[in-house]
Amino acid sequence: MSARRPESLVLGIETSCDDTSVAVLEDGVTLRAHLIAAQDVHKLYGGIVPELASRAHLELLPRMVKSALGEANVEPAELTAIAVTHAPGLVGSLVVGLAFAKAYGAALGIPVIGVNHIEAHLHSATLEHGEPPYPHVALIVSGGHTELVEVKAFGEYRWMGATLDDAAGEAYDKVAKRLGLGFPGGPVIDRMAANGRAEAFAFPRPMLDRPGFDFSFSGLKTAVGTALKPHGEPPYPDALIADVAASFQAAVVETVVAKSMRAVDEVGAKALSLGGGVACNRALRAALATACERRGVALRIPSPRLCADNAGMIALVGAKRLARGEVSGPELDAFASLEASGLDLG
Ligand code: KG4
Ligand code: ZN
DSSP states (O other): OOSSOOSOEEEEEEOSSSEEEEEEEETTTEEEEEEEEEOGGGGGGTSOOHHHHHHHHHHHHHHHHHHHHHHHTOOGGGOOEEEEEEESSOHHHHHHHHHHHHHHHHHHTOOEEEEEHHHHHHHTTHHHHOSOOSSEEEEEESSSOEEEEEEEETTEEEEEEEBSSSOHHHHHHHHHHHTTOOSSHHHHHHHHHTTSOTTSSOOOOTTTTSSSSOBOOHHHHHHHHHHHGGGOSSOOOHHHHHHHHHHHHHHHHHHHHHHHHHHHHHHTOSEEEEESGGGGOHHHHHHHHHHHHHHTOEEEOOOHHHHSSOHHHHHHHHHHHHHTTOOOOTTOOOOSSTGGGOOOOO
16 A cells, blocks of 8 residues: 555446456556456357356456455455446346445445446546547447547547447457357457468458448458358368458458548547557557558557456546546446447437
8 A cells, every 4th residue: 555545446347248357446547456357158159148248247256356456455445436337238247247336335335436338448548648638539449349439528429430230349250250260359360360461352441432430341241251152161271361361351450540540630639549359459550550640640559458348447437437526326227238328429
């Protein structure tokens, strides 16, 4: 424990999907502890099984809270508030986190703050890069979301574009499955693409020729299936996998970079913040770095741990809401979709 008494110690809890995560954040800036447990059980099924995710959260969460407090050297009674993801996500998984947070908050006599998972991704870069200039653009690319958002101020957003069908990470996962690779597909395609030729297959650049900021990835997935037809079913030779991975990835990266730069230009943004698991992608990071440098725009990409689902970003948004006196009441509930989550999408 530091000599100075912290003004706030927020316990963050994230259980919206298949990662159980707990964080202890001091004064809205310093992560004193940050634990993330990926649930490996889903690999057996080639995708996330909601019921198994809920059970795993239930088993892991109490133990992880205890470990995180121990690692942070914080007694439960020293906590100021609990920030917990309440939407969007798998409702059964969200309810596990919410029930725990409400019970623990009541026992400790501290407020609970419901945090929107997507809003948390918008701000996760702040944990490492500090406060951003406003307005700026945030790009969320994950297994469930592909969103371009103008962040006018904390809490003030304009949704600029989103995917009309599959999310970027979902496309990676589906293409990986078609190639006979494991789940999740993003990391393995990222790796295989490094040895392939991006020009080997001429895959479409979906929606690039249309105005606006929306994305579409399902046609790209279909194009990959069509290209693989003459080669039969997996297993495929490594060289073919590498070429398909590189060509698919080039199409995704080109589309995402072009739309992001279009958004940056429209907003006149001085910064672009990234969040979501696909923001770990090395080709995407490199292409965005080049495009942002050319424009003199600061690129704020969190380290991989903070790109993927994590409680650090939940605690961060919770601390900001707490500082504004915005805490949740007993009616705090779980919602599956972003639209139903109550967040003002501008
Ligand atoms: O944000 P996240 O951990 O969970 C949610 O979906 O909310 O994102 C997971 C997604 C998966 O679809 C995974 O395949 C993708 O992020 N992903 C990647 C990479 N690492 C994870 N996609 C491309 N390249 C990567 N290196
Ligand atoms: Zn997420």
